[in-house]
Amino acid sequence: MPDPVVKTMFQWTTDYAVGVRQIDEEHQRLFALAEQMHRAMLEGKGKAILEDLLARLVNYTCCHFSHEEQLMERIRYPGYRQHQQQHEDLRSRVRAMQDRSASGEVTMTIQVMQFLMEWLKRHTTGSDFLIGNFMKASGLSLVTN
Numbered sequence: 001m002p003d004p005v006v007k008t009m010f011q012w013t014t015d016y017a018v019g020v021r022q023i024d025e026e027h028q029r030l031f032a033l034a035e036q037m038h039r040a041m042l043e044g045k046g047k048a049i050l051e052d053l054l055a056r057l058v059n060y061t062c063c064h065f066s067h068e069e070q071l072m073e074r075i076r077y078p079g080y081r082q083h084q085q086q087h088e089d090l091r092s093r094v095r096a097m098q099d100r101s102a103s104g105e106v107t108m109t110i111q112v113m114q115f116l117m118e119w120l121k122r123h124t125t126g127s128d129f130l131i132g133n134f135m136k137a138s139g140l141s142l143v144t145n
Ligand SMILES: [Fe+2]
Pocket: 023, 027, 064, 068, 124, 128
C-alpha cells in the first residue's frame, strides 16, 4: 500500500490541459513517466535504473516534440518556427546535461529530470496552450491526429 504521507510529485491536472486530445494524452504520459522516476528515487533505486528511467523520459519528450511539430505544420500554425526553436533548445540542453549526468553522481540525473519537468510545465501552460487556442479559434478538430 502506498504511504499516504508521500505525495505524488508529478501529477497531470486540467491546469495543464491544452484542449487537443493527442497533445494532452502525451503530456499525461510524460507526467506519468516522471512520477515513475520520482517513485524510483524514493525507493532508493540505483543510478543505472534512474538513468534508464531518465532516458525513457527524454526519448518520449523528443517523440512528443516531433508529434507537436507535425501537428503545427499540418495546421499551418503561425508560431511554428519559434515553437520548434524552443523544442530544439530544450533537446540540446537536456542532451548536454545527460552527458554530464552519465559520468557523475546520481543527484545529477535527478537534477536533469527536475529541470526537464519544470521546463515542460512552463512550456505546456505557455507555448503549447497557444496551439490549442489557435485550433479552437480556427475551428479545427481537436480530436483528429
Ligand atoms: Fe508539449
